[in-house]
Amino acid sequence: MSSKQLNMVQAINSTLDYALSKNDSVVLLGEDIGRDGGVFRVTEGLQAKYGSDRVIDTPLVELGIVGMSIGMALNGMKPIPEIQFQDFIFTAFDQLVNQAAKLRYRSGGQFNVPMILRTPYGGGIKGGLYHSQSGEAYFAHTAGLTVISPSNPYDAKGLLMSALEYEDPIIFLEPKKLYRSTKVDVPDEEYKVPIGKASIVREGNDLTIVTYGSMVPVVSGTVEKNKIDAEIIDLRTIMPYDGEAILQSVKKTGRAMIVHEAPRTLGMGAEISAFLAERAIDYLMGPILRVTGPDTPFPYRLEDYYLPNERKIMKAIGKLMEFR
Amino acid sequence: MSSKQLNMVQAINSTLDYALSKNDSVVLLGEDIGRDGGVFRVTEGLQAKYGSDRVIDTPLVELGIVGMSIGMALNGMKPIPEIQFQDFIFTAFDQLVNQAAKLRYRSGGQFNVPMILRTPYGGGIKGGLYHSQSGEAYFAHTAGLTVISPSNPYDAKGLLMSALEYEDPIIFLEPKKLYRSTKVDVPDEEYKVPIGKASIVREGNDLTIVTYGSMVPVVSGTVEKNKIDAEIIDLRTIMPYDGEAILQSVKKTGRAMIVHEAPRTLGMGAEISAFLAERAIDYLMGPILRVTGPDTPFPYRLEDYYLPNERKIMKAIGKLMEFR
Amino acid sequence: MTEVFNGQEEKDVFMRAYSSMLLSRMFDKKIVTAQRQGRVGFYTPTIGQEATQVGVSMALNPDDLVYEYYRDVPFMIHRGVPVEVLLDQIMGNSEDSAKGRQMPSHYNAKAQNFMSVQSPVATNLPLAVGAAYAIKHRKENKVVVTTFGDGSTSTPDFHAALNLASVYDLPVIFLCENNQWAISLPVEKQTKVEIWKKAEAYGAYGVKVDGNDFVETFKVAKDAVDRARSGKGPVLIEAVSYRIGPHSTSDDPSKYRSEGITEGSEKDPIVIAEKRLKDLGYITDEIIDKMKSEAKRIVDQKFDEREKIPPPKPESMYDDVYKEMTWIIKEEKGDAL
Amino acid sequence: MTEVFNGQEEKDVFMRAYSSMLLSRMFDKKIVTAQRQGRVGFYTPTIGQEATQVGVSMALNPDDLVYEYYRDVPFMIHRGVPVEVLLDQIMGNSEDSAKGRQMPSHYNAKAQNFMSVQSPVATNLPLAVGAAYAIKHRKENKVVVTTFGDGSTSTPDFHAALNLASVYDLPVIFLCENNQWAISLPVEKQTKVEIWKKAEAYGAYGVKVDGNDFVETFKVAKDAVDRARSGKGPVLIEAVSYRIGPHSTSDDPSKYRSEGITEGSEKDPIVIAEKRLKDLGYITDEIIDKMKSEAKRIVDQKFDEREKIPPPKPESMYDDVYKEMTWIIKEEKGDAL
Numbered sequence A, B: 001m002s003s004k005q006l007n008m009v010q011a012i013n014s015t016l017d018y019a020l021s022k023n024d025s026v027v028l029l030g031e032d033i034g035r036d037g038g039v040f041r042v043t044e045g046l047q048a049k050y051g052s053d054r055v056i057d058t059p060l061v062e063l064g065i066v067g068m069s070i071g072m073a074l075n076g077m078k079p080i081p082e083i084q085f086q087d088f089i090f091t092a093f094d095q096l097v098n099q100a101a102k103l104r105y106r107s108g109g110q111f112n113v114p115m116i117l118r119t120p121y122g123g124g125i126k127g128g129l130y131h132s133q134s135g136e137a138y139f140a141h142t143a144g145l146t147v148i149s150p151s152n153p154y155d156a157k158g159l160l161m162s163a164l165e166y167e168d169p170i171i172f173l174e175p176k177k178l179y180r181s182t183k184v185d186v187p188d189e190e191y192k193v194p195i196g197k198a199s200i201v202r203e204g205n206d207l208t209i210v211t212y213g214s215m216v217p218v219v220s221g222t223v224e225k226n227k228i229d230a231e232i233i234d235l236r237t238i239m240p241y242d243g244e245a246i247l248q249s250v251k252k253t254g255r256a257m258i259v260h261e262a263p264r265t266l267g268m269g270a271e272i273s274a275f276l277a278e279r280a281i282d283y284l285m286g287p288i289l290r291v292t293g294p295d296t297p298f299p300y301r302l303e304d305y306y307l308p309n310e311r312k313i314m315k316a317i318g319k320l321m322e323f324r
Numbered sequence C, D: 001m002t003e004v005f006n007g008q009e010e011k012d013v014f015m016r017a018y019s020s021m022l023l024s025r026m027f028d029k030k031i032v033t034a035q036r037q038g039r040v041g042f043y044t045p046t047i048g049q050e051a052t053q054v055g056v057s058m059a060l061n062p063d064d065l066v067y068e069y070y071r072d073v074p075f076m077i078h079r080g081v082p083v084e085v086l087l088d089q090i091m092g093n094s095e096d097s098a099k100g101r102q103m104p105s106h107y108n109a110k111a112q113n114f115m116s117v118q119s120p121v122a123t124n125l126p127l128a129v130g131a132a133y134a135i136k137h138r139k140e141n142k143v144v145v146t147t148f149g150d151g152s153t154s155t156p157d158f159h160a161a162l163n164l165a166s167v168y169d170l171p172v173i174f175l176c177e178n179n180q181w182a183i184s185l186p187v188e189k190q191t192k193v194e195i196w197k198k199a200e201a202y203g204a205y206g207v208k209v210d211g212n213d214f215v216e217t218f219k220v221a222k223d224a225v226d227r228a229r230s231g232k233g234p235v236l237i238e239a240v241s242y243r244i245g246p247h248s249t250s251d252d253p254s255k256y257r258s259e260g261i262t263e264g265s266e267k268d269p270i271v272i273a274e275k276r277l278k279d280l281g282y283i284t285d286e287i288i289d290k291m292k293s294e295a296k297r298i299v300d301q302k303f304d305e306r307e308k309i310p311p312p313k314p315e316s317m318y319d320d321v322y323k324e325m326t327w328i329i330k331e332e333k334g335d336a337l
């Protein structure tokens, strides 16, 4: 089985290339994705290969990009819109919440919206307030949307492959900080990473750390470096999250924490914590802790203080380990 | 001290009247709020009294209503925009999330947005998918916004009075089901209900039920009818919620549940539960339960099955009371 | 009359149009009455907009797509949507194709190529543009019609859709049903410019027509559809009519307007149609009366029949959020029942 | 030259304009270089748009309000914003009025009546409309200018703002700085219609001007401002220039375009200005050279000076979300430090 060392941008690019080559109904659309190849170069070369009718440069209007994609998806196509930065998706939020998410339901199952909305999200590139947001909770709170965030090139390809056959709208959140941070072996052939299944990045016995996206390497690095016997769960799919995997792990370790970049209040950590508070309380030795971005907008110069890091994670681990 | 028996619509109307009369900088704006008096009649009579320049009928564009209000607020005015149904606020979501909520922060505190955005929300009027949504979690997750929801005419006036002097953007969520459901004694004079403080609707020892808005009477009714020794907390301010009041109560009762209409996943119940799982775990006898709307869009004909009701609340209470 | 039809053909087509308008009118009256009687929860009357909708409908092929809005009963009836389908939706019963989930007046009819109606106005427009893109992509010979009111021209979605359809030369007919009111806001306060003129800002073709006259509307729509179908890009039709009724059964227009066009007056689309058909010798007062009572009879009978259908089962509420029910929803379903 | 000024006055005004353009150009070059050297994180160059911005700025009173966008350095410089203020913002240091929170090129300058810049394009436009409403409400003699690019005309906010300003006859100048590109999309693919013509769709007044020539731009802006100030409602100015540089320091235009106007060519706004001033006898090559090296010296010196300022304190990150810090943020602050 052949494979290549790819970073996440390359893994996504090659999967989009595959999708375009296999199925004429697949189209990409977004701002600067064609000639320019996307501001992060994720769609580089694809317009030259498939033409400007299938890799479509759009005017500057997110609600139009999303709305058009929904219309395409309702009519036998598989649109893969790109929103240049997730921060700009809010101008299209009504189309997502009130159209994409509700069409299957409101039509009694007659219509559905097989669209994959890709967008880079999160911090780590010194983008300040408007090029760093982690909005996954907005989407995950919206019944009808499926929310995915890969933490490495292998999963990025595998999840995108699954998304291609998925029949409901997906918000595919690409942690921009990880776009080029590492290369891993990515098989040339088709393979799928299932939607809705977490991965146990590392087994461990002392505590369970639930995380996803850009925080996976931060958590892993911290745990390895400090020789913590932690079980690390990478959600991969944020909604529906893999409750079973979390529950199994916490029953084993008796301690739980959640790490994400997004602001704490009503971030995914709240949901995971509430999920455990509902059904794992008997197994818990101590509190459920959250290490997250604070409830402030995302600052430019102080980005490093904003993001969860080794120090903050170790502080929480220390606190958790007091309980036995 | 004189007072009148008022329903919530009347209490809000009279407070808006007071605000307009006291301060020329106060303006109301929205769709159909002037000649028509608002689709729920909340602004009835105010345009006739204060003119169409201060009680402004706007074209059909929520983002314009919100954007204009922000501009007014930045320039010495106190705008009170109305969004006809909260369901339609998503077309203005970017203005809320990326402008209103972030202006103070991004300008280093130089600019602020003293706007009170009023909007009816929630179910109970057979409005189906698009006239019933409870979106408070979207707002509460957005750092910079303050989210309020009164559960009775007295609080509606008192909270609105506080909002008039508040210097940051407020999302004032009016539970439309309660607009005319009861009348209570509302003092004619000025008084304030503080922002950020919950009210203990009923003291009790066996469990703590945290709720707000339209669910307050449902919870109260259930508890009274079934003679449950529950402490009922009405948040009144959803963000920042009154953590201290919740914590005190749960330390006393040892049992906690949260009731709201909004979908469960990442609804306010998740945050309250996570808050308790972080710092009250030692006091808890059992799990923290959530009785909420399900993670589906809001159905028309089956509205009564969708909403939390006595049966569902009692089922959860029963489950909680097993733990001692 | 028009160069499109020969004699008998024209008669058939016009009579069918009139018959649809009549049925819609009877339907409207019935539902408004039923709402007052508490037999229906809510309704947005269509009275006054029959000619606009039927006129445009006449210009379409059955496989053309329609992204309609909540006031398009006559449009749907004329394209063959059975009255039962509309009634089941309004009642939200267990035979409703949307399983009773949507508020009344939020129809859908997949068989006749109507999309499902949403409430946030004009947000159907960008979807219609995407549909047209798919059509063009597959080189199908179809057009897409999308409808909305005068108030809806102020929305973000109107702007986005008109620009995108123009930039990509897509076969979309934007039908603005200008009934001169957006709830309580008259169109003069909505915008300073005539709506058809807004097409110019995008490089689309704009045209205005008397939306009270089904023949005029048909002719303009025919041109527009031909244009779009032949690849000349989108058209914005402003069909001017009048909202004879209240905005909805919850609305009281006496709060904000004095009477404009009234039912049965000379600008009533039904009256105009009758005059035209009489002038053409296609119809007599006697025929009219018979058709009216027949339409009324059908509506009454179907209403009574559909009213007996039970509501959907509670557990159906949890279906169709996703293709496969998530474990989360499964648990919520289990908890609740 | 213009009827507005007498001889000496005109010379002063024009020389000040030229001087601002020059300082902006030197500033631009400096920051672009500093970015390449890793001394600045990011920057959106303004090269090519100096005449547009300075021309409009010349037509304003100091108390008029500006809701600017990220490319408005020349505008800010001409209205008296100290270079230090811009540098502190770009560096995000502890003297920055926004406390280092915003990405570079997201300026603010309250003292000179500039609002704080957001990233989502054109979302400043509805705010400008609200500001103008407040002005009108208080019967102040001010106008509001709001700026944006050609790409930004496709946004929802453009549509909303133009319509609202027109409906309420508000004193807003919508300045579209058409530099012919929105990152990689040329304006012909953004929309089929010339931008100034879009004003008609709202009943606003639209006008196009050569944005490379500060005198032309000034004249058109003066008219527009007079119109707006006298209560005649909003104006949309399309000032056509060219984005000589890349979209930002992260952008590589060679991917998507061949060269258009280049620096120093005859359409460069600085070259045009120099020609005009020479023709008027206000300036010589010698003066130009002196002014250029003086501008460069200032920028270099200030840059070095501001670069020494330390970053903001970590704990400052938690301030200014609300007027009073919530208990939630207080706890988060406590947890983190």
Ligand SMILES: Cc1ncc(C[n+]2csc(CCOP(=O)(O)OP(=O)(O)O)c2C)c(N)n1
Binding pocket: B031, B060, B062, B084, B088, B091, C071, C119, C120, C121, C148, C149, C150, C151, C152, C153, C177, C179, C181, C182, C183, C243, C247
């Ligand atoms: C985005 C949005 N805002 C507000 C509403 C509430 N609303 C429903 S219909 C309506 C007026 C629509 O007027 P128009 O577009 O002229 O259509 P008409 O009802 O007259 O046919 C309003 C404001 C809505 N449905 N959607």
Ligand SMILES: Cc1ncc(C[n+]2csc(CCOP(=O)(O)OP(=O)(O)O)c2C)c(N)n1
Binding pocket: A031, A060, A062, A084, A088, A091, D071, D119, D120, D121, D148, D149, D150, D151, D152, D153, D177, D179, D181, D182, D183, D243, D247
């Ligand atoms: C709503 C939104 N979408 C996307 C972006 C990303 N973006 C930043 S600038 C830009 C192009 C803007 O072009 P134009 O309006 O012509 O202004 P210019 O940069 O040319 O001055 C884009 C797409 C953004 N800032 N905001």
Ligand SMILES: [Mg+2]
Binding pocket: C149, C150, C151, C177, C178, C179, C180, C181, C182, C183, C243
């Ligand atoms: Mg209308």
Ligand SMILES: [Mg+2]
Binding pocket: D149, D150, D151, D177, D178, D179, D180, D181, D182, D183, D243
């Ligand atoms: Mg541009």
